[in-house]
Amino acid sequence: MIDLLWLLLPVAAASGWVTARLKKRQKSLSPDYFKGLNYLLNEEADKAIDVFIKLIDVDSETVETHLALAVFFRRHGEINRAIRIHHNIITMSSLSLEQRHIALFELGLDYRQAGLLDRAENFFQELIYSETHKVLALRQLLEIHQQVQDWDNAISTAQKLARANNEPMDIEIAHYYCEQAEKFRQEGKFDAAQQAIEWALKIDPNSVRTSLLEGQVALDTDDIKGAIVAFERVEQQDADYLSQVIEPLQICYHKIGQPETFTRYLYHLLDHHSSIKPVLKLADLIKQAEGDKKAADFLITNLKKCPSIRGVDYLLDLISSNKPEGFEQDFILLLKNLTKQLLKDKYVYQCNACGFTVRKLYWQCPSCKRWSSLKPIGGIEAE
Ligand SMILES: [Zn+2]
Numbered sequence: 001m002i003d004l005l006w007l008l009l010p011v012a013a014a015s016g017w018v019t020a021r022l023k024k025r026q027k028s029l030s031p032d033y034f035k036g037l038n039y040l041l042n043e044e045a046d047k048a049i050d051v052f053i054k055l056i057d058v059d060s061e062t063v064e065t066h067l068a069l070a071v072f073f074r075r076h077g078e079i080n081r082a083i084r085i086h087h088n089i090i091t092m093s094s095l096s097l098e099q100r101h102i103a104l105f106e107l108g109l110d111y112r113q114a115g116l117l118d119r120a121e122n123f124f125q126e127l128i129y130s131e132t133h134k135v136l137a138l139r140q141l142l143e144i145h146q147q148v149q150d151w152d153n154a155i156s157t158a159q160k161l162a163r164a165n166n167e168p169m170d171i172e173i174a175h176y177y178c179e180q181a182e183k184f185r186q187e188g189k190f191d192a193a194q195q196a197i198e199w200a201l202k203i204d205p206n207s208v209r210t211s212l213l214e215g216q217v218a219l220d221t222d223d224i225k226g227a228i229v230a231f232e233r234v235e236q237q238d239a240d241y242l243s244q245v246i247e248p249l250q251i252c253y254h255k256i257g258q259p260e261t262f263t264r265y266l267y268h269l270l271d272h273h274s275s276i277k278p279v280l281k282l283a284d285l286i287k288q289a290e291g292d293k294k295a296a297d298f299l300i301t302n303l304k305k306c307p308s309i310r311g312v313d314y315l316l317d318l319i320s321s322n323k324p325e326g327f328e329q330d331f332i333l334l335l336k337n338l339t340k341q342l343l344k345d346k347y348v349y350q351c352n353a354c355g356f357t358v359r360k361l362y363w364q365c366p367s368c369k370r371w372s373s374l375k376p377i378g379g380i381e382a383e
Helices: 002-025 031-041 045-055 063-075 079-090 096-115 117-126 134-147 151-165 170-186 191-203 207-220 224-237 239-244 248-255 260-272 276-290 292-305 307-318 326-343
Strands: 349-350 375-377
Touching: 031 045, 031 239, 063 079, 063 096, 096 117, 096 134, 117 134, 134 151, 151 170, 170 191, 170 207, 191 207, 207 224, 207 239, 207 248, 224 239, 224 248, 224 260, 239 248, 239 276, 239 375, 248 260, 248 276, 248 326, 260 276, 276 292, 276 307, 307 326
Parallel strands: none
Antiparallel strands: 349 375
């Protein structure tokens, strides 16, 4: 029933519009008009709409109605009808420039919704010199370039958008270079990857992603000292991402035979940040070197400063290795079960723009599509 009501909405609009137009023009009613009415009376809404659209010519007085009707169709998934109406409009010779630009933009949206991105792109390209639609068209083009992973064009369109709208796009452009660098890295083109990384870092010196990528490419090419410099840069860029560099730095320091320098770096992080990751890594190193008891003592001291479910979970493992008995063992098992439940299927990253939570780090939020908005979840729930 609801579906039928939706169908009748454009019919009602179209029939009222047709009648008004015909009365105004005082034309004799054409056979097509009765044909349309007949479809209406027989509840054949689709056919009635097609007849009415064909019946009324687009002119300067009806163009707004045609535009509204086409948008209505697109919103209800009837893309072909929307495209047909918009094409009719742009063939009209008396169209004002603004009306033409509106119709071209809407056609671009129609084709984009239909998944015909090449055609959509052509219509938006026609509008990049339009006073009224330049920024809107550039935004649409940028979304299409991102969708098809055309990073060269994404970079140039973002630069145009930044100029047109006086809107900084440095964060986005740096990510586009990073996307290119990742692709080059996967293809084993390390020089090209490093070049793209240099551009990204030049445009956004605070880009954590760029430092992580630079470190990975340096590791790939056995430039271990270069990798260490890149990974350690993250601390100054955004300490919320420290959890991303602990493991790679351990690999680097192990490769150059300096595990004690890595331990010193972890103590440095412990002194300057409230991240649980260095605490857990240090507890692990203490456990290997001095045993469970020392590691548990270290964790108890540091968990007071940096409370963490993951930390308590690890502490319970260390305590239970001492083989407690009776009540103490039951109590530890109970707590262990609790931390296990709390950590099960836990989200690790959250978008600070839309609140979307996810277990894997994405540099562009899968929900709101912003760049650099997903961050590791901190505090007691931190990994
Ligand atoms: Zn988001």
